[in-house]
Amino acid sequence: MHRPPAPETSDDTLAPALRDVRAVVFDTDGVITDSARVHAAAWKTAFDAHLRAHPPEDPDRRRPFDVRDDYLRHVDGKSRLDGAAAFLAARGIDASDETVRAVAAEKERLFAERLREHGVDAYPGTVRLVRALRRAGVPRAAASASRHAGELLSRAGVLDLFDVLVDGGEAARLGLAGKPEPDLFLEAVRRLGVGAGRAAVVEDALAGVEAGRRGGFALVVGVDRAAGTDTGARLLRHGADIVVRDLAELVVGGAPK
Template sequence: MSAERNGTAQAPRALRGTRAVVLDTDGVITDSARLHAAAWKTAFDAFLRPRGERPFDPREDYLRHVDGKSRLDGTAAFLESRGLRPSDAEIRAVAAHKERLFTERLRAGRVDAYPGTVRLLRALRSAGIPLAAASASRHATELLEQAGVRSLFDTLVDGGEAARLGLPGKPDPALFLEATRRLGVPAEHAAVVEDALAGVEAGRRGGFGLVVGVDRARTPATRTALMEHGADLVVEDLAELLTRKED
């Protein structure tokens, strides 16, 4: 066993007693949420503009309606929030447009991991705590490898795996529960780390011992929304957990 994973260090106080941690990918581990939001805006606006609808807001609409969800679920949720009743074919077309745009932007530039997240991951591995990455995105493996952090995780459950296993999307907790099953730790002894409202709600529904919300927007409104959807605590950067005392 490597020195990094020797289990001799102590877990951060805020996570003391936690036996496993499951982290969402986009916006929690990697700085890729901005690419998703930009791709969604282009795809949605192309659908909304001919219908005289106001444009997609890449912050508010992204957070409330599509962040953390599968492409099809996110497409349907947002369009229905505008009072629209798109056909299945229209939903698939918007989702496919978004996927093409995101893939193009992902291949055109580098996506990095958040330094604060990497610091926390290394501290948890040093303490011997199993780690899982979980994401509704089929690009999660590529994102983690591009950011150079795939090796920090014991397991990964991504959108491809979710589809193969027939797992429902967030806010259903199935994705996270599959991750803890693979780690061999009951949900009540594990923590979920999420920036999406749907993901935070999934952690709460799944009975996880701790649900950590990540507020990258750093606004009172997003912090409040994360708490209302089930976060036990909210941080702006995961490095805060290295010094934060238990509440």
């Protein structure tokens, strides 16, 4: 069940890592909201059904979609079409436009169904950080390859915490390249009126931190919520300057909510 964000307090301040930053761009799924788990579950259902119907010749490639490793490696942070194509190609399955679109459409249907049924929440630590940035006068943008980003943020009760939203619909309209290209993030900071060299990107996807690095952002923050894995090390290798488990680590002062 959806939980509204905690009431705001005024005793959090920014950690030293963010004190010279003049704008921050946040990825949406897995960074602002817990919707990454819903995306991963929808991908698993769609991919596993396709694997059963069209098993790869190599038995080792017939294993089910893994909601951690395969999600992070192939689809996290990417558009639906790019993610579907990447996973199918990795398993040696037909990745023609028709097949990719069919699998992506099934994933979209499943995701929308689960979103209607269960909703999503914003991570409390992220809300703390975004509110601390707002009090400090630092502009904030939300960015996502998903066309659902605005709906997700609205359902989670945090849309009004961001000055700018650049979602998958805007990316398609403007012809922005997908991650790991930095186009989405560069468009977000352009709308905030701050150069990338004075801004930060916050991401949980390998393609996302690589995009931040390619875009020349002053600080790339990786978010690793997968305890007990090597995700943090992989985020660092792909371009993160620092990795945190929760974005509350980037505020100092008040009691955690």
